[in-house]
Amino acid sequence: MRNPQLNGDGQLQHLLTLEGLPVTVIDRILDTALPFVSIAERDVKKVPLLRGKTVFNLFFENSTRTRTTFEIAAKRLSADVINLNIGVSSTSKGETLLDTIDNLVAMNADMFVVRHAQSGAAHLIAQHLSAADRPHIHVINAGDGRHAHPTQGLLDLFTIRHYKKDFHGLTVAIVGDLLHSRVARSLIHGLTTLGTTEVRVIGPQTLLPAAIESMGVRVFHDMRAGLAGADVVVMLRLQSERMKGALLPSAGEYFKHYGLTTEKLALAKPDAIVMHPGPMNRGVEIDSAVADGAHSVILPQVTFGIAVRMAVMSMLAGN
Amino acid sequence: MTATNVEIRNGRLIDPRHGVDGKASLFVAAGRVAGVGSPPAGWRAGRIIDAAGCVVCPGLIDLAARLREPGFEYMATLESEMNAAIAGGVTSLACPPDTDPSLDEPGLVEMLKYRARSLNQAHVYPVGALTVGLKGENITEMGELAEAGCVAFSHADARLADTQVLRRALQYAATFGYPVWLRPQDAYLARGGVAHDGEVATRLGLAAIPASAEIIALDMILTLAQETGARVHIARLSTREGVARVREAKRAGLRLTCDVAIHHVHLCDIDIGWFDAQCHLVPPLRSARDRDALRAGLADGTIDAICSDHAPVDDDSKQLPFAEAEPGAIGLELLLPLTLKWAHEAKIPLAAALARITVEPARVLGVDAGHLAAGAAADVCIVAIDEAWTVTRDALKSQGKNTPFLGLELAGRVRYTLVDGQIVYQSDAAAG
Numbered sequence: 001m002r003n004p005q006l007n008g009d010g011q012l013q014h015l016l017t018l019e020g021l022p023v024t025v026i027d028r029i030l031d032t033a034l035p036f037v038s039i040a041e042r043d044v045k046k047v048p049l050l051r052g053k054t055v056f057n058l059f060f061e062n063s064t065r066t067r068t069t070f071e072i073a074a075k076r077l078s079a080d081v082i083n084l085n086i087g088v089s090s091t092s093k094g095e096t097l098l099d100t101i102d103n104l105v106a107m108n109a110d111m112f113v114v115r116h117a118q119s120g121a122a123h124l125i126a127q128h129l130s131a132a133d134r135p136h137i138h139v140i141n142a143g144d145g146r147h148a149h150p151t152q153g154l155l156d157l158f159t160i161r162h163y164k165k166d167f168h169g170l171t172v173a174i175v176g177d178l179l180h181s182r183v184a185r186s187l188i189h190g191l192t193t194l195g196t197t198e199v200r201v202i203g204p205q206t207l208l209p210a211a212i213e214s215m216g217v218r219v220f221h222d223m224r225a226g227l228a229g230a231d232v233v234v235m236l237r238l239q240s241e242r243m244k245g246a247l248l249p250s251a252g253e254y255f256k257h258y259g260l261t262t263e264k265l266a267l268a269k270p271d272a273i274v275m276h277p278g279p280m281n282r283g284v285e286i287d288s289a290v291a292d293g294a295h296s297v298i299l300p301q302v303t304f305g306i307a308v309r310m311a312v313m314s315m316l317a318g319n
Numbered sequence: 320m321t322a323t324n325v326e327i328r329n330g331r332l333i334d335p336r337h338g339v340d341g342k343a344s345l346f347v348a349a350g351r352v353a354g355v356g357s358p359p360a361g362w363r364a365g366r367i368i369d370a371a372g373c374v375v376c377p378g379l380i381d382l383a384a385r386l387r388e389p390g391f392e393y394m395a396t397l398e399s400e401m402n403a404a405i406a407g408g409v410t411s412l413a414c415p416p417d418t419d420p421s422l423d424e425p426g427l428v429e430m431l432k433y434r435a436r437s438l439n440q441a442h443v444y445p446v447g448a449l450t451v452g453l454k455g456e457n458i459t460e461m462g463e464l465a466e467a468g469c470v471a472f473s474h475a476d477a478r479l480a481d482t483q484v485l486r487r488a489l490q491y492a493a494t495f496g497y498p499v500w501l502r503p504q505d506a507y508l509a510r511g512g513v514a515h516d517g518e519v520a521t522r523l524g525l526a527a528i529p530a531s532a533e534i535i536a537l538d539m540i541l542t543l544a545q546e547t548g549a550r551v552h553i554a555r556l557s558t559r560e561g562v563a564r565v566r567e568a569k570r571a572g573l574r575l576t577c578d579v580a581i582h583h584v585h586l587c588d589i590d591i592g593w594f595d596a597q598c599h600l601v602p603p604l605r606s607a608r609d610r611d612a613l614r615a616g617l618a619d620g621t622i623d624a625i626c627s628d629h630a631p632v633d634d635d636s637k638q639l640p641f642a643e644a645e646p647g648a649i650g651l652e653l654l655l656p657l658t659l660k661w662a663h664e665a666k667i668p669l670a671a672a673l674a675r676i677t678v679e680p681a682r683v684l685g686v687d688a689g690h691l692a693a694g695a696a697a698d699v700c701i702v703a704i705d706e707a708w709t710v711t712r713d714a715l716k717s718q719g720k721n722t723p724f725l726g727l728e729l730a731g732r733v734r735y736t737l738v739d740g741q742i743v744y745q746s747d748a749a750a751g
Contacts (some may be wrong), residue, residue, distance in 0.1 A: 004593055010659055019522070038389075091576065096635065096638070097640070098638055116640065118640035118641070118642055118643055119523055119525050119640065119641065119642065120523065120525075120593070120594030120641040120642075121523040121640045122642045123593050123594050124594065124638070124639070124640055127593075143526050144524075144640075145525075145526030145640075146524030146525075146526075147523055147525075148524070160736045182524060185524060187521070205357070209520070209521040209527070210516045210518075210520070210521055210527060210529070212521055214518040214521070214522075215521070215522065232571065302632070306717055316368050
């Protein structure tokens with residue numbers, strides 16, 4: 001089966017997932033992002049790479065932060081950006097996902113940034129565009145259900161590379177609700193592709209999906225054991241709805257076992273960095289002292305996120 | 320209606336029930352088999368079919384084919400699906416009660432039977448709803464429904480969480496000797512799930528259904544079957560452990576039959592690829608190990624029958640993200656070639672493989688069909704077993720084009736289908 005996000009020449013046509021993406025492509029995205037970080041520090045933050053292009057931010061699921069960073073990224077590349085918060089209401093009006101896409105294609109869209117509550121939604125759109133022979137339109141998956149959030153994964157990789165230089169020899173621990181986390185899935189694929197020595201996942205059985213070790217990770221239920229000697233600690237957001245449906249008893253008990261405190265962080269390497277995709281629940285998965293502490297690189301992640309999204313958009317537009 | 324006398328010559332006649340497998344002619348008169356090998360006295364053929372290079376076997380019997388009427392005519396109609404059935408060599412089919420409204424009233428069953436009879440194609444055996452509206456609360460008027468033509472009762476794929484209701488439904492059915500067909504799936508463990516709980520669902524981030532959902536329900540059903548004495552048929556087995564449980568129960572002497580959908584004989588969760596909604600099936604496609612166990616269960620007779628689990632779905636309902644896409648796949652026209660494919664791959668003798676789609680499902684249905692002894696109804700399938708064809712939208716008669724096998728080349732094309740001695744289908748190749 002051909003990787004649906006690469007075109008016939010092996011170039012990036014869409015960004016749907018980090019799974020199966022060649023090392024060379026990931027490296028190129030991260031390298032391309034590098035100069036965009038410094039652009040953000042200039043007075044004039046715009047480059048003309050996407051001038052005349054129309055980017056549609058299609059958010060079928062609410063997200064202010066991700067949408068905003070994509071919007072900033074597109075605008076810094078001089079694209080015209082249209083934000084559509086479709087939410088649940090349009091499906092109740094009877095328009096299907098692909099109807100919506102066809103309408104926007106008729107408005108001469110060049111790029112779709114798609115966030116959807118269902119796993120596979122971005123793949124569906126990409127396949128539809130390819131079946132309709134629209135190879136000039138690109139899809140960026142901004143999060144589909146529990147499946148993937150590749151630009152978040154890339155910005156996490158960018159952050160790790162920025163602070164740790166090399167993935168070989170690194171131990172990365174990802175803590176929390178992996179079952180529902182597209183962020184974790186994308187990061188795991190990226191880390192294993194780039195040759196990270198050890199990727200650990202830490203959480204209770206109820207929040208770890210079946211056979212997750214098949215993704216190339218080591219499973220820990222004891223957070224202290226899992227953090228021992230880690231170079232990077234990635235904390236995942238815990239949605240408050242997880243207290244329902246018998247997944248967890250309470251936020252308090254969760255924090256006791258899997259919340260990151262200064263004391264637990266001390267088990268990691270002295271120069272360990274702490275990451276979080278945001279938005280954080282202080283006191284649920286992470287203690288404020290850690291979130292705001294010396295090891296935290298949570299705010300730089302946000303800055304790098306814009307650069308990485310600019311890199312992805314400019315590369316897609318050039319392919 | 321008087322049918323022409325038909326003589327089917329030069330074919331390889333296979334009748335699994337009577338151990339017939341060899342070159343022999345079949346003589347059909349007055350809708351019945353009039354002679355096997357040699358003609359009855361005073362024979363005069365009205366029509367001669369040259370079946371050289373073909374297998375002549377009993378018409379197929381499909382234990383689960385959704386015709387989508389009433390209620391889902393946008394997905395398929397009786398006309399389209401009955402055409403698909405005969406094009407696939409299927410001469411008898413049981414339709415599950417999951418229509419809208421569900422088959423919980425005699426009037427609906429009578430209407431379905433009447434409509435099917437007027438098309439004069441395959442025999443249709445409605446399976447009645449076990450509970451009113453398939454809601455899992457109150458039992459249906461099984462006596463009335465049986466009188467109207469229901470051959471069994473089932474809950475289709477609808478949720479039946481209340482074990483007390485199930486136990487009472489089984490007790491009531493057992494009182495009158497009605498068979499109950501149940502697909503084992505625990506309603507709570509399956510809640511929200513769309514794929515097998517394993518590597519693939521984890522990688523794709525799909526909500527999962529653990530194998531235990533089937534095993535727990537199966538244990539519960541087997542326990543209640545034993546306790547109530549109900550005649551239970553286990554529908555759509557999907558797990559390795561499920562096969563083991565059925566094997567064990569049969570060995571222990573429980574009167575039990577069981578089927579598997581043809582898709583699960585060939586596919587596993589890996590075939591979902593990048594969210595192929597054609598592989599969104601009920602029960603979910605499970606692991607390769609589960610699939611291999613289902614094949615072994617078929618080979619050793621633990622699983623009695625293969626069904627198509629035919630479920631036509633319109634394109635709009637399939638072209639959605641995986642979890643939102645309407646589950647199901649068509650199978651009436653693929654049941655025979657895919658069974659032949661299994662036989663070929665697993666080195667199963669042809670007659671033994673054909674038994675799984677003819678005489679064995681006939682036993683489950685409790686009808687005198689699926690064999691070709693003199694005097695039997697002349698429901699016959701004539702198939703060019705080596706003829707290759709490609710599954711394309713245009714090649715399919717079913718209104719639904721939803722199948723994971725689109726684009727695949729299969730061997731085995733039906734040339735003629737006879738129902739009650741009448742040629743109801745003949746392929747273009749046969750006509751040309």
